[in-house]
Amino acid sequence: MVKAQAGILETDAGSEAERKLRAAVEYAVGPDDARWVESRLGALVGVAAGEEGPADRAERFAAWRRFLEGLALRRPTVLVFEDLHWADDDLLDFVDYLVDWASDVPLLCLCTARPELLERRPGWGGGKPNATTISLPPLSDEDTARLIGTLLDRPVMAAEEQEALLARAGGNPLYAEQFARMLAEREGGDVQLPETVQGIIAARLDLLLPREKGLLQDAAVLGKVFWLGALAHLGGAARGLLEEALHGLERKEFVRRDRRPSIGGEQEYAF
Numbered sequence: 001m002v003k004a005q006a007g008i009l010e011t012d013a014g015s016e017a018e019r020k021l022r023a024a025v026e027y028a029v030g031p032d033d034a035r036w037v038e039s040r041l042g043a044l045v046g047v048a049a050g051e052e053g054p055a056d057r058a059e060r061f062a063a064w065r066r067f068l069e070g071l072a073l074r075r076p077t078v079l080v081f082e083d084l085h086w087a088d089d090d091l092l093d094f095v096d097y098l099v100d101w102a103s104d105v106p107l108l109c110l111c112t113a114r115p116e117l118l119e120r121r122p123g124w125g126g127g128k129p130n131a132t133t134i135s136l137p138p139l140s141d142e143d144t145a146r147l148i149g150t151l152l153d154r155p156v157m158a159a160e161e162q163e164a165l166l167a168r169a170g171g172n173p174l175y176a177e178q179f180a181r182m183l184a185e186r187e188g189g190d191v192q193l194p195e196t197v198q199g200i201i202a203a204r205l206d207l208l209l210p211r212e213k214g215l216l217q218d219a220a221v222l223g224k225v226f227w228l229g230a231l232a233h234l235g236g237a238a239r240g241l242l243e244e245a246l247h248g249l250e251r252k253e254f255v256r257r258d259r260r261p262s263i264g265g266e267q268e269y270a271f
Contacts, residue, residue, distance in 0.1 A: 002044045100128055
């Protein structure tokens with residue numbers, strides 16, 4: 001989040017990263033507290049940033065909060081923390097601290113997590129006057145049918161087939177969404193109901209052209225996030241052709257292009 005706010009790229013030299021961080025901190029908190037906050041934010045972006053010595057966790061948390069509160073005072077700010085069930089304890093502690101301490105500023109922390117988080121933190125989000133927990137139950141059969149019908153812009157299928165689909169989906173919106181995409185891509189014909197979401201995605205991959213499959217395989221070697229230049233080097237294809245092919249895969253919602261890449265002068269994509 002700090003890198004994105006400061007505009008720091010992975011290819012920036014240390015001095016350039018420090019300059020961008022300093023400018024972002026001064027924008028958020030003003031010149032008086034800038035040095036103190038900057039020195040505690042530096043470790044998050046991989047720069048020394050004028051560190052004046054080791055700071056304990058409470059001091060780091062206070063500096064990070066000061067930075068985020070400063071941004072919120074400038075304009076309403078939303079922080080999105082996804083999949084917190086995979087977060088380490090320090091991040092969970094900081095989010096808990098931030099929600100508890102940040103007040104009187106237009107700052108919204110939106111966190112998503114699976115129920116496993118409550119096994120680690122049974123009291124997560126509880127007991128705070130400015131925190132709300134919303135549990136999302138499985139979709140009803142009616143809502144699942146409506147979701148698929150909306151995605152396809154038409155009735156799903158015959159009643160008995162729809163009944164089988166709803167039973168297989170079990171209220172999982174991701175299953176319903178992936179099935180709707182598979183049905184749209186298949187353009188008619190019999191459609192088997194895979195057992196799992198992974199099975200649906202595998203079935204959708206089977207519908208791709210060989211060159212599209214090969215492109216996704218090359219991209220998977222690079223990781224969840226990949227760059228056009230690296231993909232061109234790996235496959236030996238022209239960047240223009242790759243960009244056109246990736247656009248087709250983006251339309252099919254296999255990949256997405258990041259409008260703010262983390263490497264200067266590169267096109268960045270993610271699965």
